[in-house]
Amino acid sequence: MNYDLINLETVDSTNAFLKQHLKVNKVYRPLVCVTQRQTAGYGQRQRAWLTNAQSCIFSIAYPLVQGDPIAPSLSLKLAISLHRSLTQLVPESLWLKWPNDLYDLQGKVAGILIEVAKTSEAQSCLIIGIGINRHALLSAQRQVGASALSYFDTEDLLALLMQNLSSLVMQQHDYDYWALHDYLSLGEAVSLISHDNATIQKQGLYQGIDNDGSAKIDTGQSELMRLSSGWSIRKRSEKAKSLSG
Template identity: 45%
Template sequence: MNSDWQLIKLKSVDSTNRFLKDFISETRARNPVVCITEQQTAGYGQQNRRWQTNADSAIFSIAYPLSKKMPIPGLFSLQVASLLHKSLTNLTSDALYLKWPNDLYNSEGKVAGILIEQVIDFDYQALIIGIGINRSPDQLTASASNVSNFCIEQLIEHFLQQFKHDGFLHFSPFALLEYWNKHDLFTIEESVHLITKEDLNTRESGEYLGINPNGQALIRINGKITPLSSGQSSIRKVSLSVTQ
């Protein structure tokens, strides 16, 4: 592991994201910190949904300190997902797909999720990037799947190297969108279900039109094109089977 990164290993913790938010708020770390755990007892994902894991899951979070009031690019969430995709496909050779805004899927279902949060305290700012990857199908939800087994520390090493090589906050939007389009879970004009955070049970149908330069998913509903921002709503395949 690069000496610029501090590594914390825990047997068990409620949430690696929550642990790092508290840790850097107290220490005000100036270099990135990585926290790995074997067991996460109260993990959470987007909109505080429970983060389902098992004993074989790879669970870690990265605290990345920023310069004061550094703006976060609109495509940042997609960039993190693309870097994880590159690292996982390099280690496992699995066929994986990117699902807007920052999930990874294989042909059977979701294999990895990412939760990005911020710590902002007067003159201190940091990003917290939580990652959970399924390495075994045991005790997962019906819509989840898993990747081939890999060493978590090798993955983190590769992932952090990607940060340096491809850029973390300073990257080419064109190159990112080109990579995303190549590995997108959805195809252009594919029928999808739109699920809003206000009503998780109602699934409105639309057609997927890709990602715009602001990182928003474009959905055509009844002839009207609607841009979706991360956190507002999510999109689902009409069928779980991926045919590419």
């Protein structure tokens, strides 16, 4: 897929930059903003997005066809596309954690933040922020359960990723791919944390991904609980960690 590129040495946030850019500029195809240093990056719920000088940081403004709905499974599709791309560039084994994080054996290596913005002509665009840890980590990153990948070239990753993003629709083979690389095992004991109130927790057994992209949890009730993006899942064995992106 062809795309345009903006390369910045320093920016507050690549997502914020693209949202401002779209207010005065038209986009006819995906626009990627890459930076060497991000001073005010943010993740879900505006939590700080921790990066360092080795981090791979970029955002994509992806134009949407007018009238097309945003599928609930979009987060999964983006994570799968990133996973497919990274595994061609690094030796580490990587896993997919619902809804759109990537983990290796030591912890979280990549996160995705999805927002929606409009151009000056009211065209809707996805703003897809991606942060990937490359060696070495800051102590603050280790404290929240982060891990890091071997070095890879950002341009190589973008070339692969944009090919994999030629379609944002989840197909059956994508669900099969997720199941093959799922960070959580079927029947594994997990804790659930509500984003609205982090003190609210539930316990259950992970039952995989539903066709609408939700995570299925057996909480002992008559019906499975289906999680939306308003929840996070942790392995029961994990220590409490920050929910930052």
